[in-house]
Amino acid sequence: MHILILPSWYPTHENPLNGIFFREQVHALKNASHQVGVIYPQLRSLILMRKSLFGWPSGITYEDDDGIPTYGLHGWAWLPLIPRQNINLWLKAGERLFERYVSDRGRPDILHAHSCLLGGVLAARLKATYGISYIITEHSTTYSRNLLHSWQRPLVSEALSKASALVTVSPQLGHLLESSFGDAVHPWVWIPNMVDTSFFTAIQYQTKEKNEPFQFLNVGLLTEKKGHIDLIRAFAGQFAGNADVELRIGGDGPIRSYLERLTANLGVNDRVVFLGMLSRDEVRREMQACDAFVLSSHYETFGIVLIEALACGKPVVATRSGGPECIVHNGNGLLVPVHDEIALGNAMNTLRLNLSRYDPEVIRNDCIARFGPRAVIGQLTGLYQKVLHLSEGSPYCGCRKHRL
Known part of the structure; x- marks a missing residue:
């Protein structure tokens, strides 16, 4: 099967972690013996133009x-206003890239857009011109x-309604889209994101030395929506004066x-470590070394x-912020x-005091069964096959009326 991926954002040389999970899924599809290609436009802000001099x-x-x-296709967003x-x-x-791709690699059997804005909108345009069925996986918190x-609503609604299948990465997102766009979304199917379980692996548990603190880890962009202010206040409120955490x-x-100022004002700047931007290898190393992970997103x-x-x-400790509910049990x-x-803060302390109840091997095996490449790619492959089977029959138009 020949699948062309249309991501709304994708890793670049200057931002190699941007949409890294899209790339990992692409490679998992290839490893499952699919023919896969990727096209992605990138329009940079004019503010960054001076940096273009550096290659x-x-x-x-x-x-x-x-x-x-x-x-x-790398260009500039010439009209910021x-x-x-x-x-x-x-x-x-995107249309230029598609023409180039087809000229070099041939016509794909199916298009898979990641997020409506703008990969899904592009997929709808390509379908209107070339008659190629597409599915959308929605990821965005927009x-x-x-x-x-x-x-933007008409663009999104049209892309959703003309998709042959709509995937959401969590049930909560599916329900939200359905409440916002009605019949344009229904029906939808939940297929979660995947994790590269050959890269993120467990290391043999070693008993901590008495002088080693219990380590909570958080990884993410330092923006308000990620809830770091809540996290630091929760940490200070629960573990103030506790040098063991x-x-x-x-x-x-x-x-x-x-x-950083907040940690100083709360008196925990000696026990909150800001690691800065991490490479993929560094993220893995931190995750393998920590005792527990905490996600505080809004x-x-x-x-x-x-x-x-x-x-x-x-x-892990996580907030009920829309996605973690389908992950954490x-x-x-x-x-x-x-x-x-x-x-x-109470949950962090409860987990710390009851760490022995959580078996690392059981946690990892459960993760592989639900979110590993075989589980996720198997679901996607089945969906592609159903779309292609239906589209080969003349009555099938790919509209929401006939959506899977």
Whole structure:
């Protein structure tokens, strides 16, 4: 089966972790003996133009990414004050990439867009022109945060309604989209994101030395929606004066300096470690070394970092922020309400005191069974096959009336 992936964002040389889970799924599809390709437009902000002097790519680029033909078109968002026109620029870039891809690699059997804005909108355009069926996997928190502009709604609604299948990465996101877009979304299917369980692995548990603190780990962009303010306050409220507990925070972002001041004001700056931006290898090393992972987000459609931690055999504490509810259960961690610092701190302490109840091997095996490549790619392959089977019959049009 020939599958062309249309991600709304994708790893680049300057931002190699952006959408890394898309790339990992692409490679898992290839490992399952599918023919897979990727096209992704990238329009940079004009603010970054000076940096282009240091070798950033421009125009159409091609990369053989370990056997995955990957085409990018790198340009500029020339109209920052007219976002609708920038969307048109992005879509035209996508159409150019598709023409180049088909010229080089042949016509794909099916398109798989990740997120409506803008991969799904591009897929709808390509279907209208070339008659190729597409599915959409929605990941974005745009809808839960009420960030969708009124002029974007028709674009999203059309892309959703013309898809042959709609996948959401959590049941909560599916219900949210259905409440927002009605029949354009129904029916939808839940297929979770996957974790590379050959990369994120558990190491043999070793008894901690008496002088080693219990380590909580958090990894994510340092933005308000990730709830780091709640996390630091919860940590300070629960573990003030306790030198046996440490919080390590990986990532960077616009509120880092505020968070650093907050830890000092709360008197825990000696036990909250800001690790800065981490490479993929460094994230894995931190997850394998920590005792537990904590996610304090206000909004999540899934929670990739949670399944990465679980793949390393670590128990987790997470907020009920939309995605973690389909990941966390009694056997692998604890869930708490969003914006509840006291509940978050109590859960962290409860998990710490009851760490022996969580078996790393059981946690990892459960993660593999639910979120490993075989489980997720098996579901996707079955969906592709159903779409292609239906589209081969003349009555099938791919509209929501005939959606899977």
